[in-house]
Amino acid sequence: MRAAVETALKQDWQRLFSYALHLTGSREAAGDLLQSCAVKALSSRSLPADMVSVRAWIFTILRNAWIDEFRRSRTDAELTAEPLPEPSEHYDDRVIAAITVRQALERLEPIHREIIELVDLAGFRYAEVASILGVPQGTVMSRLSRARLSLLAVISEGNVLPLAARRRHGGG
Helix, strand or coil: CHHHHHHHHHHCHHHHHHHHHHHHCCHHHHHHHHHHHHHHHHHCCCCCCCHHHHHHHHHHHHHHHHHHHHHHCHHHCCCCCCCCCCCCCCCCHHHHHHHHHHHHHHHCCHHHHHHHHHHHHCCCCHHHHHHHHCCCHHHHHHHHHHHHHHHHHHHHHHCCCCCCCCCCCCCC
16 A cells, blocks of 8 residues: 555645645745655555545645644744746736736635645645545535635735726827
8 A cells, every 4th residue: 555655645746745835835844844744644554545535645644744833833933935936028927827826825814725725726626625624525615715705805905906097198
């Protein structure tokens, strides 16, 4: 069964790192958290029966390790965010949208950020997220709905709104 854990870690390494990055807010802390998760998963004596369950189980280990670390270091709660890329002359709307969403995610409450990360970014099904978080599936659905509304509100706050009417410049 250790082979199943190794396979799941390899297949989901990027998603696990992304989730860890969103939890910690720091690339270095995310790497440390992911390493701790891998050690715990590989050294566990009791494993889930199937690959789908193994995947959710690993994300649960990652989340629980983050919670443990957060509780240990409450005084260091504010971690620095990953710096934004250098601006370029040619802007791509997709890049701007990604930066906008990333910045908005950083401003959400952790419970909202976490649910969006698991469902929308990591691609877990509601049942898998319910298993990871240890809550009913209906709770996942309602949290996700509230989280998406919060994300939209944060994004809307930061956007420039168009003027109601065009102003004329000059003397004419």
